[in-house]
Amino acid sequence: MPIEVNGKTLETDEEGYLANINEWEPGVADVMAKEDELDLTDEHWDIINFLREYYEEYQIAPAVRVLTKAVGKKLGKDKGNSKYLYGLFPYGPGKQACRYAGLPKPTGCV
């Protein structure tokens, strides 16, 4: 189902992931979060921005451990765990946060 972002229509796949990662803009995350009835805070954006930076370098979403380690370094050890991330993204940081960040969904036995 396509989504409307700032007057533009962007294609998504069946599961709501952006069809073309190059079409991403911050408004994409806002629109998707609104559909999930989630308010995006600075804490959410920290994660989304990190995911995008990592993807740019490695062409894949970071492993949960890489993500929690990076969050722990940046925001303090108490936040460097998957509980904190699930608190922010209840559908799972790997999947929900990746979707907001425009990244393809991690596939496989995860």
Place this chain on the structure above:
Amino acid sequence: MAKASFEIPKLDEYPEVPPVVPGTMAHSKPYVAKPDFQAPLEFPGELPDDWHDKAIDAMGDLLGKYRSLRVYLDSCVKCGACTDKCHYYLGTQDPKNMPVGRQDLLRKVYRRHFTFAGKYFPKLVGAEDLTKEVLDDWYSYFHQCSQCRRCSVFCPYGIDTAEISMAAREIMDRIGVGQKYCNEIIGKVYKIGNNLGLPEKALADTLEGLEEDVEEDTGVAVKFPLDVKGADILVVTPSADFFAEPHVDGLIGYGKVFHEAGVSWTLSSKASEAANFGMFIGSYENMRRVSLRIREAALELGVKRIIFGECGHAWRVAYSFLNTLAGPFDFLDPKYPVPQHILEFTWGEIQKGTLNIDKSANDDMVVTFHDSCNVARASRMGSEPGGQFKIPRNVIKAVCNHFVDMAPETIHEKTFCCGGGGGLLTDDLMELRVKGAKPRMEALKNVIEDYGVTNMAAICAICKSQFTKVLPYYGMDMDMIVSVHQLVSNAIVLTGQTSEDDEEESTEDAA
């Protein structure tokens, strides 16, 4: 956990066979693969006009190739022994999730086209034409079978519903009706080397990160080598071990065991995946193509042995089929089994006494063990019958003081599937996954209440991810699920290890 849009089953104290409610899961079907996901597997992208004839031809082809399929389709006498054995039936009450109900979806078309009575007196023998409605039913219900083979343990004729499901999925793939989850993933294995689509650079970075973490924790430089030519052992493990939790804690455990054993080992960026979803879709050609990567990697790296990490169906493919799919492995060292399971290796080292174990490191846990279907019912470990049950438990008991088994009718060869195996570990089947986990959740809840179990260990990437997802639906903590080698990792005291615990202990000693 996300809010459920379906009713979560209530856990019963004793397993009860629920009454039949037809059609409860008729709406459940995974996303269909787009043409782009079909092409790398050499399947057509869309349903052709002559799909009916093509499907019947495909069925005939499979019947000719696999004698077992014809025997399974011919021999059912409707005794009913299987009806209450499938976790998906127990969780959904849908009679088409009874193994016989599922088999009959294919059997009725088989009878119509491949038996004398079905050709001439279809109504008398329950034979039916393959209509679009029947095809839709196939797509729905053959993606509600995790190919766990529990039903076959109870069938007096040994009919293997998994093989029937695999055949049905292969027939559907050949007429362009593939499942997105499996087929997209197999495409990624061909293109990038693993299910995740983890490129070499990211893999190298992840492994480097693990080396840093372990050194930080222990003060010992445990290596996680990648593409090291001339290493003795090639380790092939599910890519989830590089990515997800608690999988990665298991991978750390393998690394520590190899380090202490003093062997040289390597991972491979080419064979950076143990899983072989070719089996789930019943495609011999794709299963073979996925397997050949392992052979190629072993030859290129010049290793002497191959060891598989914690992955259930990979071990079935490795143990039961690898030699015919990708053999002969005459270039490997004949002193060792081809291939070997990481648990066989670790158990060997424990018996030799090369590992310094401090069991008290796991004293905060009371552990139970979930037998993974493909390990339990389709393979073995070690040289004795039942080794696949004993060796994982032996290893757990060697590193944990507190171990309790779940009810006997839910473990060993009667183990219940986690609910996410066989290519069903996808979000679009979440309702099925949650409901199918019910029997395992009941058995787990009982040992939690009766024995204070705190954690369940598993040796399969799918089981670990599935439980992480479904435990919260049943009010349990996602962190309950642990890797067996995570327990090993906790308990190993590395040579020269310094840890916070040691420092605390020495302070206590001084006091």
